[in-house]
Amino acid sequence: MNDKVKLDLSLAKELLQEKDINQLLPYLSHAQKNIIERSGLGNEFLGWVDLPERMLNDKKFFSELEEIKNEIKNNNVDTLVMIGIGGSYMGTRAIIEALRYYLPYESLPIVYLGHHLEAAYIEKQLKILENSNYYTIVISKSGTTTEPAIAFRLIREQMKNKYGEQYSKRVITITDEKKGALRKLSVEEGYRSFIVPDNVGGRYSVLSPVGLVPLYLAGIDINELLSGANSQRSDIFIDDWSENAAFQYVTTRHLAYQKGKPIEMLTSFYPSLFYLAEWWKQLYGESEGKNNLGILPVSAMFTTDLHSLGQYIQDGLRVFFETIISLENQFNTLTIPSSRDVDDGMEFLANKRISEINQIAESATAIAHHDGGVPVIKISIPYMSVYYLGKLLYFFEYACALSGYCFGINPFDQPGVEAYKNNMYALLGKPGYEELAMQLKEKINNL
Numbered sequence: 001m002n003d004k005v006k007l008d009l010s011l012a013k014e015l016l017q018e019k020d021i022n023q024l025l026p027y028l029s030h031a032q033k034n035i036i037e038r039s040g041l042g043n044e045f046l047g048w049v050d051l052p053e054r055m056l057n058d059k060k061f062f063s064e065l066e067e068i069k070n071e072i073k074n075n076n077v078d079t080l081v082m083i084g085i086g087g088s089y090m091g092t093r094a095i096i097e098a099l100r101y102y103l104p105y106e107s108l109p110i111v112y113l114g115h116h117l118e119a120a121y122i123e124k125q126l127k128i129l130e131n132s133n134y135y136t137i138v139i140s141k142s143g144t145t146t147e148p149a150i151a152f153r154l155i156r157e158q159m160k161n162k163y164g165e166q167y168s169k170r171v172i173t174i175t176d177e178k179k180g181a182l183r184k185l186s187v188e189e190g191y192r193s194f195i196v197p198d199n200v201g202g203r204y205s206v207l208s209p210v211g212l213v214p215l216y217l218a219g220i221d222i223n224e225l226l227s228g229a230n231s232q233r234s235d236i237f238i239d240d241w242s243e244n245a246a247f248q249y250v251t252t253r254h255l256a257y258q259k260g261k262p263i264e265m266l267t268s269f270y271p272s273l274f275y276l277a278e279w280w281k282q283l284y285g286e287s288e289g290k291n292n293l294g295i296l297p298v299s300a301m302f303t304t305d306l307h308s309l310g311q312y313i314q315d316g317l318r319v320f321f322e323t324i325i326s327l328e329n330q331f332n333t334l335t336i337p338s339s340r341d342v343d344d345g346m347e348f349l350a351n352k353r354i355s356e357i358n359q360i361a362e363s364a365t366a367i368a369h370h371d372g373g374v375p376v377i378k379i380s381i382p383y384m385s386v387y388y389l390g391k392l393l394y395f396f397e398y399a400c401a402l403s404g405y406c407f408g409i410n411p412f413d414q415p416g417v418e419a420y421k422n423n424m425y426a427l428l429g430k431p432g433y434e435e436l437a438m439q440l441k442e443k444i445n446n447l
């Protein structure tokens with residue numbers, strides 16, 4: 001079995017003229033050099049590069065985690081509350097959901113809060129939590145993000161009522177080492193706390209305590225996750241296009257972009273990867289979408305979305321390419337029974353495995369989409385496991401950094417997300433935003 005994240009470009013060959021690849025090669029090599037030598041734009045955020053190795057060797061981190069996990073077990077905790085948004089949320093959920101149907105055991109349920117402001121959802125979760133025995137993990141690098149701050153206020157109040165003075169023993173924070181309101185509160189209230197490394201940005205932080213703490217406490221083998229990521233890291237040092245899957249992925253994306261396809265649709269026939277696609281969208285969207293450049297990342301889960309977006313993908317405006325995330329092997333043996341008494345014309349499927357039908361659906365769809373003018377990239381891992389998910393995360397992180405550098409932008413900042421936040425603060429009456437509030441109100445009145 002091939003151990004690598006594998007790329008199949010046979011349905012995207014039309015994009016890959018030798019001269020076009022050659023034209024991109026120097027950019028890729030330069031981008032790679034920027035990453036290895038920490039010399040490119042935003043190089044103060046390249047801490048993710050050797051994060052897997054650093055975390056694997058952090059014995060203190062693992063022993064602290066084990067202690068908390070034992071305590072959770074001894075206290076018969078039945079739920080984890082995880083508060084965070086964006087990079088402080090997506091990675092954990094991606095891994096938990098991807099493995100949900102593939103682990104031979106149940107991981108500890110997680111209630112997610114702080115990732116949006118829908119009051120009905122928040123209220124319902126708080127109600128359910130009244131009768132749960134839970135610990136709360138609050139994650140915010142800045143410690144000042146609105147959504148998690150609101151969620152933590154609510155949870156903290158409930159925990160104080162429910163657990164009294166002892167509530168603080170049930171709160172774990174993950175935040176900046178020195179700065180921010182959450183660090184201050186952690187010190188004042190005596191919460192147990194982990195650090196978001198300074199040199200790792202939110203969307204690159206899943207393999208830091210941001211992702212590792214909740215994953216470990218939920219029951220995921222983070223050693224395997226990190227080992228997978230660490231083994232994928234060797235690709236960073238390969239300067240040979242034909243051997244480096246990330247080079248090939250980035251080249252294909254950029255050539256699609258140059259040829260009038262500025263949208264990438266990430267798809268999978270494994271809807272367990274829904275949140276992995278959400279994580280990927282955040283990673284690529286926030287990293288590349290700046291200076292009026294970048295590929296728009298969108299996603300769809302099949303076969304479900306073949307019954308909704310399928311028509312557009314096959315026949316609509318030809319402005320996108322597709323990247324399918326696939327599994328080389330599935331071990332599920334669920335088989336369709338023979339039902340000769342049912343006249344639905346499906347008896348030809350009797351005794352076939354569902355997993356086999358799904359694989360055939362994938363091949364059939366990929367060919368149909370390609371025939372309809374959509375270049376299709378296929379990225380596969382040998383099978384669904386925490387180890388291979390680790391590889392996939394690292395593959396996408398590395399490729400994203402390469403791709404951003406090939407666009408000539410800083411892949412590690414996100415200046416654009418401040419615009420809505422400032423407007424929101426102004427309209428909500430945050431001190432210091434009075435002038436902007438006046439301008440916005442005037443705009444609203446003139447709409």
Ligand code: PA5
Binds near residue numbers: 142145148202
């Ligand atoms: O990738 C990013 O930097 C963002 O998505 C952040 O992770 C997100 O805004 C949450 O920020 P914080 O962890 O500071 O609350």
